[in-house]
Amino acid sequence: MSLHDDFVDAATKAGKEFVEVAKGKHVALVTHFDTDGLSSAALLELAFDRENISYVTMHAQSLDEIFLDSVFKTDSDVYVFADIGATVLEKISEFANDKLVFVLDHHEPSTNDNLHLVHINPLVSGVTEKNSISGSGVCYFFAMGMNKDNRTLAHLAVIGAIGDSQEDNGFQDLNNRILQHAVIQKTVVLSKQIKLYGINSRPLLKVLEYSSDVDIPGVTNDPKGVKDFLDDLGIMWEWNGRLKKWFNLRPFEQAAITEKILELKGAQEDDSKLLVYAYSLPNAPRREMIDIRECATIINASGRLEQYRVGVNTLKGDRDAAQIASMNLRVYKSAIRDALQIVDDKRAQGTLIENDKLVLIDFENKIPSSIVGIVASILARNKIYREGVVVCTLGETSTDEIKVSLRVSLSAKDFKLQEVLSDAVSKVGGTSGGHDNAAGAVINKDKKEEFIESIKASF
Template structure:
């Protein structure tokens, strides 16, 4: 097999062979955009290989969740986008004969060995920047296609998938197939390369497009997606909403690079567009960026750059106006599913409101009821984010020596408080020179903690995964994640003690 990440090939093949040997599989995954795309990739690969499976989602893979999984009558459990960090607990159940774990993850592994473990960190690849959970699932899916095709008869269904007995079908929604039309590579579905599009959505949703593009192993997956005809890439404005937002709103809400007189200025954005000699309205409606011609896009982009320069925006910031766009070429123009960033945001909206089933169905091809429900959840998600950011900006953050923090209590959902914290950085009273830690009520006994940093702080030594893990365990909780974004759960009443320890650790990292 010529897989996308050769360093992981042996591990991927071993995991795939174990799955093919299983009578059936329990697929357990995380609920954010990376977790949902991980699950969708794994579900598609299992289905195409003819392996019966059931899917469950967990917001947090703690001892109770692992115990519930171990208590099922599934002997083989595939963990995607989590599992590595919980190997100490999973390993106890494995040793007791409760389950055989197969793990496709990218988080920091616990200090315990298991046989079927696919994680980029085990082979020196950065799991926070070069391969997401969805990417690990994609590597496994490619291996599973190869292994299952060798283990079964060579008969192939007309849609490119393997023919399977009806008794081997899964209970999960079936993918719409992603039939290749652009590249002429007709077997992209048979070898699972069409799933590269979902892997890219997961990586983008996991904030791995640092510097405006994906790197390392992620880029190799992009290349496979382009070859398979399911992805297109190119330089474009680095603005969220290019597919769906009317042009004035696209510019008004573009705050990553603040352009005076346009960003956060509805009338200013309208005046800017009215000053361009372009047909930017049709039938009385503002057009969207995705519907402009290349020449029209260049005209708007050039005018934006001129405005930024004349307004004194630093050159390094202006460079951030352009990034690499990842387009799912088989989705219709104007759909949020066509842009990897918008797709990932839609998935996050389903996950944060306990509707992972909706997000999974969208990933697997449901463009009717599931997509409609996902869009409703996204509208609610945006309202809640806006209200949360307003609250944090209004109340401000408490400044410790090395970190800043706020406690949202029950005013911001614990499932979105981390997103709010990250988006609030840089607003009035919220510094970008310190990591931000956010608390939100989880239940009567526990508090959710979310931490966000910047890639600049990470380059200076910040590792929030270590901070969250060590500080939470010091007060009787647990946590982990990535260097730039991590989370934890701590007992109610231990917030100040947690902050004291977290502040010490960050100080040590950045000294």
């Protein structure tokens, strides 16, 4: 048996064990707040429903003591952590006392000690390759142990894996097994498609104009070229005054566009780079969620805006939730635009802390604190700062705390951001976590100035 089989075995056995004790009882479910975490929640909730297990679901970006305390105060019969928990196993077991806990995760475990909890993790089973399986994938095999009928939920684990960027022109072994289950269940349709992003959500004209991934000669970044291109193929880009989208085209028109693009690219690149796998959800609650990549982006936005229930219910197929989720994506994108505008404004006013080692932006309460991390990542990736400049962003949470994110620009090496941050946090109190080139913390609002001074002194 391979290590992959060992892992699947461990996960399904745990699922079987779980259902025996949890049937007809109450479960507290805690998941990560990103697409993979929300997919884990949707998958497990549907599996719980099938067994008459009642539940309360909570979501978090990281597990601090206040949060764990509230989890174990729910007085549930069983506790399940999904796509979260592996990095704080000791802390969980401390709060759990003798309660029955399952941790279903794929993050690096904080200990190998056999604590008093069931920990299902590919890394524990010795599966060490990167991107082998997502948190929701772990939940999928666990749910298969609960009841084989849960194979109808495989598509949720495919969404989670794509949300965690585990797809790279196909999947690794464990994810691939899940994909096969979903394809057989017809909950995911697999096809090869020209590499155009936003194909179901943006008008065809825009999809072609912004096709920088493919870089079509005479078409990409050329609005007139796009129209000429479609005219030549005899394809109309609008109908009754509405701009057409890819799904409005007939299959032969889609094929003609694909062929023409491959022809225009000629011998420059081989087709395998231009044609990518497309994963579609035939039962998606809305058109723009048919493409799993787009669906994952939409779910992520609801998570970032702390509208977890909207994300989970959308994944469970709720049409009303899906409508709000689509709106949330627009809200999220505009929040990011606002944040970047604030940076420009502050720079113009000279109120930005910016030198050749550190850029520090205090967003106060002007953006949702849940996006300070992503904004720091965007700034660090944007090539506006030279390699190795540390970007620090701060924002106020709704509970009057300060969320801090640290990133290093252009993935410079030899940084120990987590150490630097935990040093600074240890002086003012609070919690921190992360790794060498991305770290985050939560501190008390009263300690903000002191903390900023300490970070400034660190670089």
